[in-house]
Amino acid sequence: MKFSLLILGSPYSDQSVSTALRFAKSLLGKGHELYRVFFYHDGVHCGNQLTTPPQDEQNLPEQWAELAKAHQVDMVVCIASALRRGILNDSEADRHEKGTGNLKSGFDISGLGQLVEASIVSDRVITFGS
């Protein structure tokens, strides 16, 4: 079955992000397909490469990026949510003259159309958070 995930929760504030990660690993382990993970609302903080948790805690952006790399998962942060919350890739940082971007490698920044398209293409869309 083809899944997409919609992540609304903020990492470290909301357990839903960690739950979503385990759900993603589980479904891939069962042989299902993960078409896209769409980070919206506070979920966009998952794409912040400056996230620096203590060493004995899980690094959620890192774990998402590793999962995406291992399984070629498309991971998109919503541009409208991200820019408001200070998550920018290098081209957006240039465009808005912010000096440097902070979007972690493995994440793309794009529009809500990516969520709608994922909803159309996927058998199931599962929301995590809020």
Place this chain on the structure above:
Amino acid sequence: MTKRILIICRKPPYGSSLGREALDIALASSVFDQSLSILFTGEGVWQLHKGQKGQQVDQKGYDKLLSAFPLYEINDLYVDAKSIEQRQLTQDDFVVDTQTLNSDEVKQLMAEHDVLLNF
């Protein structure tokens, strides 16, 4: 491929950005030529309320956004009957036309849609 998408709005306006972000998805969906419905339930029914003055809390009002929905051909708006009754609201209090559904009809609405996005 056409899918029936239902956006469920449960959050009041202004207290969090989720209400507005749910409606932004509705606008984005409209360009994909999919069947889209929106259900307002619980505190989410306040999003529809007339006479909002969002600018007083430095926010854009929901009323303007909702008033634009017909231009995007978003016309299938539903409210949960019990939610509006509990809050002593009626259709006359709302900025857009909505259909009121009882709890069985809400269940049926959800069953009829392929994708539920819950905010």
